Amino acid sequence: MRITLAQTSPKLNRSNLEGVFSIITTCKNETDLIVFSELSLNGYMLQDKLYEDAWHISELDVIKDLSKSVDIVVGAAIRDENSFRNSALYFSKGKLLSKHDKVHLPNYGMFEEARYFKAGNIFESFSSSLGKISMVVCEDLWHKSTHEKLIKENPDYIIALVASPARGFSDSGLEIEDKWYEIIKSVARQCNAKLIFVNRVGFEDGLGFWGGSCIVNEEAIIVHKLPRYETIIKTFEI
Numbered sequence: 001m002r003i004t005l006a007q008t009s010p011k012l013n014r015s016n017l018e019g020v021f022s023i024i025t026t027c028k029n030e031t032d033l034i035v036f037s038e039l040s041l042n043g044y045m046l047q048d049k050l051y052e053d054a055w056h057i058s059e060l061d062v063i064k065d066l067s068k069s070v071d072i073v074v075g076a077a078i079r080d081e082n083s084f085r086n087s088a089l090y091f092s093k094g095k096l097l098s099k100h101d102k103v104h105l106p107n108y109g110m111f112e113e114a115r116y117f118k119a120g121n122i123f124e125s126f127s128s129s130l131g132k133i134s135m136v137v138c139e140d141l142w143h144k145s146t147h148e149k150l151i152k153e154n155p156d157y158i159i160a161l162v163a164s165p166a167r168g169f170s171d172s173g174l175e176i177e178d179k180w181y182e183i184i185k186s187v188a189r190q191c192n193a194k195l196i197f198v199n200r201v202g203f204e205d206g207l208g209f210w211g212g213s214c215i216v217n218e219e220a221i222i223v224h225k226l227p228r229y230e231t232i233i234k235t236f237e238i
Contacts (some may be wrong), residue, residue: 001130002029002069002234004215007226009202011158012043014053021062023233028070033130037200037213038102038138038163039086039210045204048071050116054079057096059086060089071130075137075161083118088161089133090128098126102137105108110165113139117163123149124166131156134193147190152163155193160184162199166210174228177212185220192218194238201229 004027004028008075010016020036027034038044041060042053056075063072072091077084078099083182086102123146125134134155140146141160168175187212188195194217201211215223215238224236 001029001033002235003215003238004034005196005198005215005224005226006034006036006040007198007211007213007230007232007234008036008040009209009231010037010043010200010205012039012045012049014042016041016043017062018062021066024066024072027064027233027235031070033073034197035073035159035196036075036161037198038075038088039077040161040200042147043204044163044200044209045207046077047112047116050077050084053077054084057188061159063089063091066093068094071128073135073161073208075111075160075163077117082115085120086113086117086137088137088159090126090133090135090159091116092128097128098124098133098135099125100135100137102140102223104139104143106139106178110227111139123153125153125155131176133157134200135159135161138164138203141187147187150187150191150193155191158187158191158193158195160195160197162173162197164199165207168221174210176229177210180212181214181222185213185222186207188216188218194218201231209226
């Protein structure tokens with residue numbers, strides 16, 4: 001199986017759809033699955049821009065059509081009647097196969113998601129041609145209750161869409177990176193699943209995102225990893 005990690009630097013506008021379209025078009029014949037980061041179609045610090053920039057699902061038919069050739073996972077702010085969701089969308093074979101709405105919305109320090117988004121309330125798995133899959137979005141994985149639910153779901157693959165700012169700089173490295181890898185290795189081992197972690201890069205309103213996207217196997221070993229801070233699209237065989 002070939003998996004493409006799309007470690008991109010989304011802008012705070014709708015032009016991200018053009019970039020996603022270009023990446024998918026370039027890679028679609030060389031991979032089985034392309035995974036983008038959290039809010040890859042919008043940028044992270046949306047705040048009141050949600051009212052202009054959130055997507056209706058029907059506006060993403062171009063991605064749906066591309067998924068006839070390759071499975072695609074993107075993160076987007078989705079308009080849900082009078083509310084907004086921070087969602088992971090899985091497109092396959094020309095249709096939206098699954099949608100996970102971020103359950104745990106951070107609302108502390110630099111994060112204000114709970115102020116703008118409506119939380120999801122479920123973790124589930126779904127069947128795809130690639131196997132049984134569960135999706136999570138960023139903060140979801142920082143809660144032990146999520147781990148317990150994923151263990152019960154027993155997926156073959158866990159896909160984690162992330163927008164993690166760099167913080168905790170030290171002489172030995174980046175503390176937030178160490179913490180994230182500790183979490184995803186633990187979840188992969190507990191669930192006996194491969195975990196696909198895609199974190200964005202770039203800067204927004206003083207926040208810098210560190211990347212470091214990777215694939216973890218069932219033995220909690222990082223088998224493939226992208227560098228920090230670089231926009232890079234790379235395909236791996238697993």
